[in-house]
Structures are given as structure tokens and as C-alpha cells.
Amino acid sequence: MLKENLCRVLSLFLCLALLGGCGGDSAPQGNSDEDITAAFEELLAADYEVYYLLFADGLPVDRAGERELDGALYYPVTSQRFSNRGALKKRLEEGYAKEETVEALLAAPDAKGNPALAQRDGALWRSAACAVSALGYEVVEDSIRLTGRRSDLTATFSFQEEGLDGSLYETAMSISRTGAGWRLDAPRKDGERKLLREGSSQTSAYKEGTARRVAEDFLAAIHTGSAAQVAAVASGDCAAWEGVRITEARITGVTEELDSQGDYKVQVTVEDGKGFLPEGSQEYRLVVRCGQDMSWEAGQVIPFYFRPASERYYNWTGLETQSSPENEAANSIEVFISLYGMQTFASPWELPPETVAEFSMVMVKPQGEDMVYTPQEFAAAVERSFGITGFDGRNTEFYSQEKDGYLLWGRGPNSPYVLIGMPQTAGNSCQTEVSFYGDPLCTQRLHTLRYTMGKNPDGSWHFVSAQEIQTTE
Numbered sequence: 001m002l003k004e005n006l007c008r009v010l011s012l013f014l015c016l017a018l019l020g021g022c023g024g025d026s027a028p029q030g031n032s033d034e035d036i037t038a039a040f041e042e043l044l045a046a047d048y049e050v051y052y053l054l055f056a057d058g059l060p061v062d063r064a065g066e067r068e069l070d071g072a073l074y075y076p077v078t079s080q081r082f083s084n085r086g087a088l089k090k091r092l093e094e095g096y097a098k099e100e101t102v103e104a105l106l107a108a109p110d111a112k113g114n115p116a117l118a119q120r121d122g123a124l125w126r127s128a129a130c131a132v133s134a135l136g137y138e139v140v141e142d143s144i145r146l147t148g149r150r151s152d153l154t155a156t157f158s159f160q161e162e163g164l165d166g167s168l169y170e171t172a173m174s175i176s177r178t179g180a181g182w183r184l185d186a187p188r189k190d191g192e193r194k195l196l197r198e199g200s201s202q203t204s205a206y207k208e209g210t211a212r213r214v215a216e217d218f219l220a221a222i223h224t225g226s227a228a229q230v231a232a233v234a235s236g237d238c239a240a241w242e243g244v245r246i247t248e249a250r251i252t253g254v255t256e257e258l259d260s261q262g263d264y265k266v267q268v269t270v271e272d273g274k275g276f277l278p279e280g281s282q283e284y285r286l287v288v289r290c291g292q293d294m295s296w297e298a299g300q301v302i303p304f305y306f307r308p309a310s311e312r313y314y315n316w317t318g319l320e321t322q323s324s325p326e327n328e329a330a331n332s333i334e335v336f337i338s339l340y341g342m343q344t345f346a347s348p349w350e351l352p353p354e355t356v357a358e359f360s361m362v363m364v365k366p367q368g369e370d371m372v373y374t375p376q377e378f379a380a381a382v383e384r385s386f387g388i389t390g391f392d393g394r395n396t397e398f399y400s401q402e403k404d405g406y407l408l409w410g411r412g413p414n415s416p417y418v419l420i421g422m423p424q425t426a427g428n429s430c431q432t433e434v435s436f437y438g439d440p441l442c443t444q445r446l447h448t449l450r451y452t453m454g455k456n457p458d459g460s461w462h463f464v465s466a467q468e469i470q471t472t473e
Helices: 004-019 033-055 087-091 098-107 211-225 225-230 326-342 354-365 373-386
Strands: 067-069 072-076 119-120 123-127 138-140 144-152 154-163 166-179 181-184 193-199 245-257 261-272 280-290 301-308 419-420 424-426 429-437 444-453 461-468
Touching: 033 087, 033 154, 033 166, 033 181, 087 098, 087 119, 098 354, 138 373, 193 245, 193 354, 211 225, 211 245, 211 261, 211 280, 211 301, 245 280, 326 354, 326 419, 326 429, 326 444, 326 461, 373 461
Parallel strands: none
Antiparallel strands: 067 072, 072 123, 119 123, 138 154, 144 154, 154 166, 166 181, 166 193, 245 261, 261 280, 280 301, 419 429, 424 429, 429 444, 444 461
């Protein structure tokens, strides 16, 4: 425990050391490779600040002013710089290209699943149940390299990071040029990492070899055909595993392996897959990791994904694939599902007005610093997200008669058990199939929806329909 706390403190000190150079309103905007690299380095520093503010106790609070909000305890934030949600959101918008990224960070949950941040009467409040967590990775000095450019709109970078357990990674990230300048496509915490060297594990939060042990225990459990044996290793309802006949399940390759997470290639022979595992012999992909996205307060390492390697799902691809323009439709679908779960509709007009209003604002940010969407901005956002005109949102909770505009109230997303297929695009139409499951390992399929999207003039996508389809495993 002492070593874990030491690593946490050291990480926070490193974070603070970089903050001295943060706080500018924009990164360098030149077009040379040197200018773009300098912009990326400044955005990384800004990302450090954001992580410190949101996840490392960087927002000062008055603990004596504790107050109950929506059934949970919160402290008032005493920061003069970030006294309200709008000021904090503006700082995030200076670093990230996508509105949904900003909203997801602002809506991050605390240790109990409640919003970590809340706003009341114009003031910002921080949850009393926020768990301080270290980012877990430090950038290796002088390792940043520009790896690709697409005209003057996007650029990709790679750099090395060292984990708190001494492991060395190569990390890939990308930036996009927006109307306000260069911005990160995603936070560094979500960067795509490739293991270069396993660490010593002496400072790891998990015992040496934990991921490998969990992977092997899981494969041994499914080999028994006993749901009880699988439940001892995996989370959620494991009833579907009862009676499964697997005669071979062995690790044949490693994509990534740390103490706390692992991505494995597994040779599997299935004689009776009980309808959810294809029968025969083929390679599978097995991913195990800790239960709460690498935080120091996380629980045990468990299996999260086990499917044939031939199957590809958008939500189980890397950052580079997810952030590519051709997959933007799938990204919108993933955000929609995280907020509203499984909703079917033959036309966006069938959706609840609150859903149409909120989602449209999540995907597009307003121009004004007061974060109020004018009626014109709101109408344009609805048309961009759902392809409809004439929608009246004045009867929703998001309309403010006093401001004659619309306000977006932050809330945390959900994490349903889904497999999102890769989008299939033909001309100006795109279809994506999403299966919803009743368990984390996606053995108990409940429904499958086909989302149809239409392309907007600016290249973005709007929802056309989401209809249930019948499929066979």
C-alpha cells in the first residue's frame, strides 16, 4: 500500500510540474511540422491539467460547506478560475475537438456512480465521493514524433510512456484543426497503447502476473462447462456458460500484457456453444482488465471481452479506427446509446422531445461564452443530429424562457453491454447493427437494432431510424 500511495503522489507531482506551462487560450496554429508538433505538445500539457482538475483533486473545495444535492453529498468548489461549469467547460473546449468528449469528461461519475460535478444556482460543486486517481502513465521526454498528416486538417503522433509499474508503451494520439485551432481528438487517458516492455511490477497496484492468471483461470473455467466455475472468475450473469463444451482453450499470443490488463490470442475449439459461441476451431480474442478503467480504487481484474478474432466491433477497436471520419456515424450511435440505451424509432419524430433536444446539444456546442444555445443554433443542431426541421423544444426542460435559449444540463453516461458492428456505408446512407446483451461478456443477447444514418452536407451524420431486427448467432 505504501508503494501504491507513493506512485500516486509522484504522479501528481509530475502533473503539477507540467501545469506551470499550461493555461494559454490556444496552441500554435502554424502549418509546418514543427508548428503542429508544438501545438500537440501544448495540448498534451493542457490535457494534464484537465486530468488533474477532474480526477486528481485539482479543484479546491470547502468541505465545511457540505450539502446534499439529488441525494448525494457535494462540496462547493472554491476555485476563482473555475467557479462554474461554463468556465470549466471552456477550458476543456480549448483542448478537445469533439463536444461529446467535453461533455463526457464533465459528466464523469464519482466512486458511487453519481456525477462528480454538479452546478446549482450558478455555482460549481464537487462530489464528496470523488476518488483521487493517478493517470498511470508518464510521457517519456523527447519521444514525441509526428507520424502522419492529412492535408492541414488532421495529424497523428506517437510517443513513449512509462507506466507506474515501470512498463514502457508506444502511444498513438491524433489532433484535428477546428475553427478555433488544433484540438485533441481524445484525452491522453484514452490513448491507444502498445506494450514495448513489461515493467518490474514492484510498484504495481496489482500483483505480478495478475492479468495472465485471470486469463488462464477464465479459460480453465469455460473448459469445465460449469456456470459456477465461470462466475468465480467473471462478473455478471454467467448462466449461459452452463453446459458449454470446449475441448481446447489455450493462449497462443499476446497483444498486450500487464499486471492489471491483458489482450490475448487464444486458440479455441467449441463442440457445443449453446447458441452464443460458434462451433469449430478458430482463434479468439480475450481481453481482461480491472473493473473501473485503471483507477487506483478499481476492483479485481476480470474478463471483459471474448469473441472470435474474425469478428470486428467498433467499440472494441483502437483509437485510430474509432476517430477516423468513416466511423463518425458509429461514434454518434455509441454516444446516443450511452445516454438513452436501447430506443427504437422509425423516424426521429417518434423520439421523446427531451431526447431530441438534449442529444442535439451534446453533439454541437454553442457559439456564446454563456453556453446558451440560441433558437437558431438549437434548430441547426437538431437538423444536424436528426435531419429534421421545425422541431419545437420550448416545452422541454432545456428551454429557458428567461434567456430565450436552451441550456444543456450535464449528466453521466451509462455503460450498457453492447457490441457495435462496423458501419456499412453506401453513398449518403450508413447502417450499423448493434446487439444489446444482459451480461458483460455478451453471451445473453437481448435485442439487435439496425441504426440507419444519413449524411449531412458537412460530412457529419444524422439519425434516420433505429429498428429491431431478427438475427441468428
